[in-house]
Amino acid sequence: MAATDGKASLRAALAAACGALGVAGAPAQATEVRTGVLGYTEPGRVSALELVGDAKHTFAGGQAATFRFVYDVLSGSSANGGVPAAAAQTFTSPSGRGSYTTEAGATPLDGTFRDTRFAGSAGMTLPWGRLTSATLGLYGSSEHDYTSLGANAALTREFNRKNTTVTLRAARYEDSVSPEGGAPAALSAMLPATGGGGDDDKLGPDKDDDDNGGDSLAKSVTDLGLSVTQVLGRRTLLTLNYTNSRVAGYQTDPYKLLTVVDPVSGAPRAADAYLFESRPDRRLKHAVAGELLRHLGRDVMTLSYRYFDDDWGVTSHTAELAWRANVAAKQYLQPNVRWYHQTAADFYRRWLVDGQALPEHASADYRLGDMTAMTYGLKYGRTLATGNEVSLRVEYYAQTGESHPAEAFGDLRDLDLFPTVDAWIVNFGYTFGK
Amino acid sequence: MRRREVAMVLAMLAVGAAAGGCASMGVQPWERDVLSQPGMTPGEDIVTSALDEHIYFSKEASTGGLGSGGGGCGCN
Amino acid sequence: MFPFRIRPALAGLVLLLAAASARAGDPAPAAATRAVVPAADFELASYQGRVVVLDFWASWCKPCRQSLPWLSDLQRRHGEKGLQVVAVSVDADEAAMRERLGDIDPGIVVVFDPEGVLAQQYKLEVMPTSFLVDRAGKARGSHRGFMAKEADRREVEIVALLEEGR
Numbered sequence: 001m002a003a004t005d006g007k008a009s010l011r012a013a014l015a016a017a018c019g020a021l022g023v024a025g026a027p028a029q030a031t032e033v034r035t036g037v038l039g040y041t042e043p044g045r046v047s048a049l050e051l052v053g054d055a056k057h058t059f060a061g062g063q064a065a066t067f068r069f070v071y072d073v074l075s076g077s078s079a080n081g082g083v084p085a086a087a088a089q090t091f092t093s094p095s096g097r098g099s100y101t102t103e104a105g106a107t108p109l110d111g112t113f114r115d116t117r118f119a120g121s122a123g124m125t126l127p128w129g130r131l132t133s134a135t136l137g138l139y140g141s142s143e144h145d146y147t148s149l150g151a152n153a154a155l156t157r158e159f160n161r162k163n164t165t166v167t168l169r170a171a172r173y174e175d176s177v178s179p180e181g182g183a184p185a186a187l188s189a190m191l192p193a194t195g196g197g198g199d200d201d202k203l204g205p206d207k208d209d210d211d212n213g214g215d216s217l218a219k220s221v222t223d224l225g226l227s228v229t230q231v232l233g234r235r236t237l238l239t240l241n242y243t244n245s246r247v248a249g250y251q252t253d254p255y256k257l258l259t260v261v262d263p264v265s266g267a268p269r270a271a272d273a274y275l276f277e278s279r280p281d282r283r284l285k286h287a288v289a290g291e292l293l294r295h296l297g298r299d300v301m302t303l304s305y306r307y308f309d310d311d312w313g314v315t316s317h318t319a320e321l322a323w324r325a326n327v328a329a330k331q332y333l334q335p336n337v338r339w340y341h342q343t344a345a346d347f348y349r350r351w352l353v354d355g356q357a358l359p360e361h362a363s364a365d366y367r368l369g370d371m372t373a374m375t376y377g378l379k380y381g382r383t384l385a386t387g388n389e390v391s392l393r394v395e396y397y398a399q400t401g402e403s404h405p406a407e408a409f410g411d412l413r414d415l416d417l418f419p420t421v422d423a424w425i426v427n428f429g430y431t432f433g434k
Numbered sequence: 435m436r437r438r439e440v441a442m443v444l445a446m447l448a449v450g451a452a453a454g455g456c457a458s459m460g461v462q463p464w465e466r467d468v469l470s471q472p473g474m475t476p477g478e479d480i481v482t483s484a485l486d487e488h489i490y491f492s493k494e495a496s497t498g499g500l501g502s503g504g505g506g507c508g509c510n
Numbered sequence: 511m512f513p514f515r516i517r518p519a520l521a522g523l524v525l526l527l528a529a530a531s532a533r534a535g536d537p538a539p540a541a542a543t544r545a546v547v548p549a550a551d552f553e554l555a556s557y558q559g560r561v562v563v564l565d566f567w568a569s570w571c572k573p574c575r576q577s578l579p580w581l582s583d584l585q586r587r588h589g590e591k592g593l594q595v596v597a598v599s600v601d602a603d604e605a606a607m608r609e610r611l612g613d614i615d616p617g618i619v620v621v622f623d624p625e626g627v628l629a630q631q632y633k634l635e636v637m638p639t640s641f642l643v644d645r646a647g648k649a650r651g652s653h654r655g656f657m658a659k660e661a662d663r664r665e666v667e668i669v670a671l672l673e674e675g676r
Binding site: 052068163164229230231234237286289295324340367371373379423 | 460461469472473489493510
Binding site: 060061062130161162 | 635636654657658659
């Protein structure tokens with residue numbers, strides 16, 4: 001590509017990108033479009049590609065319409081909840097027809113994981129005078145086994161010469177889950193594969209709904225939020241946020257298992273060693289968060305903290321620091337570090353022990369366990385001569401937990417019960433019409 | 435549950451601070467030059483935030499956080 | 511490892527990156543030799559006999575990117591009938607202000623008020639704000655903010671004031 005063709009090729013590339021993103025046509029003067037492409041990969045586990053397009057059109061009267069769509073493709077292997085064992089283990093695929101085998105000593109991963117998701121939302125912001133505005137929106141998303149429909153509303157009011165901004169927010173989602181192979185009964189045993197080939201049962205959107213056993217389970221989410229942003233000075237801004245989320249309905253992961261181990265050897269018991277997990281059908285979550293923005297000379301520092309707590313027993317702390325270094329007139333470099341720590345849900349069990357009474361609820365999903373996660377990222381952004389903005393971000397994310405917990409016994413003592421999960425994220429962004 | 439009460443108190447403190455104590459804080463409308471600069475508006479990069487939230491939502495047990503407004507130019 | 515659809519997307523990404531780097535370089539700075547009145551030297555009284563639109567703006571103010579060209583157009587069309595647009599910049603940085611002056615009508619009087627002395631005097635509540643002053647030097651109202659849909663109605667008001675003193 002010749003340098004003189006830069007402008008034309010950018011237009012062509014952009015047109016191609018817009019075509020792919022479904023944002024056809026030249027943007028109007030008051031339309032701002034943000035696009036993003038994200039690649040996510042956990043070496044040896046899941047890979048995902050995500051496309052996002054977000055358009056905001058501001059009308060002459062100050063009203064604004066926003067549209068967003070997200071498309072993502074996910075494939076690879078994800079931990080099925082079972083513990084590693086000294087011998088190879090065989091699991092039935094979610095469809096019930098095929099099976100897969102995990103080597104001795106390895107964390108059981110279900111490799112049949114594959115999904116595409118499409119999500120779209122639309123919103124309208126209506127100003128009411130100079131200080132008040134209301135936003136109303138609709139949301140919908142669809143995966144082959146999951147559908148979500150939602151509506152949201154927000155009211156924003158400015159005070160103190162726009163130094164204080166208060167936003168009240170409410171959202172309601174109605175979700176429907178149709179698990180592959182039907183929803184297993186709580187803590188029921190994984191059945192042996194019914195045959196029909198091991199590899200032809202990949203999950204996919206082309207799958208007929210009849211294969212799901214006809215089960216459709218409902219879940220509703222009600223979110224309430226309050227946020228206050230305060231200008232503290234010419235260079236300092238503070239935002240405080242409270243969110244309350246009430247979830248009712250089916251919240252079990254229908255594909256996650258627990259291993260029932262022998263009380264002495266720690267090995268999976270001889271028969272019915274794997275049970276499907278079970279989670280409570282109610283959950284109440286609270287989050288309090290604060291974010292401080294501080295301009296320092298030519299740089300901007302963003303410091304944020306979130307405290308989270310729910311009635312499943314999960315408590316978490318999240319702290320993040322981002323430093324936007326404006327290295328040149330229209331270029332910046334932004335390193336960021338995020339630290340996350342959560343305590344386990346009350347019903348989290350790494351395994352169940354043969355001969356002991358079954359609890360009402362149990363899950364071995366490591367995402368509900370004690371965990372620490374770190375994110376390290378670096379973003380580069382620049383404003384082009386056209387006023388458009390490009391950015392490239394690379395992040396490394398790692399989740400760690402107790403690999404050799406004190407309660408391990410028998411064979412379990414020698415196995416890595418919480419292998420580090422790490423992921424690489426590459427994110428390209430392009431904004432135009434700003 | 436005690437933890438929940440702590441959260442509630444924190445939230446109420448936030449609202450109280452906004453309603454009362456903050457009335458004297460802030461800047462004049464013509465002093466928002468620095469606040470208008472890129473990076474000084476909370477939640478500015480909505481696409482990146484949405485992508486991050488999706489990742490963390492699917493890898494961690496916590497949700498909720500910083501939807502917000504305010505800051506920036508403060509114009510019109 | 512990636513599904514087949516990822517390939518064209520990755521190719522597009524590479525193309526975008528290559529194109530973006532080919533566009534590197536900043537625009538030439540706007541010609542900045544125009545006369546600017548320091549806030550301390552500004553006196554509204556010296557414009558008596560003309561209808562004055564006293565407008566507070568700044569380079570960092572987003573709606574001002576629409577209001578300034580509009581004011582420039584008003585000055586160009588009504589200047590001869592006695593309109594005087596005074597554009598008071600509250601920018602702290604003179605260079606940032608001057609960057610915006612490239613295209614505006616030379617008939618507009620630009621005042622540089624980096625300390626916000628005039629802004630304070632006029633008890634500014636929002637950016638931008640315009641004050642209307644008739645030929646007799648009397649305040650005849652103000653307008654807060656800028657909305658494109660209000661522009662025509664505001665021009666009618668200004669034209670009415672221009673007619674008054676004839």
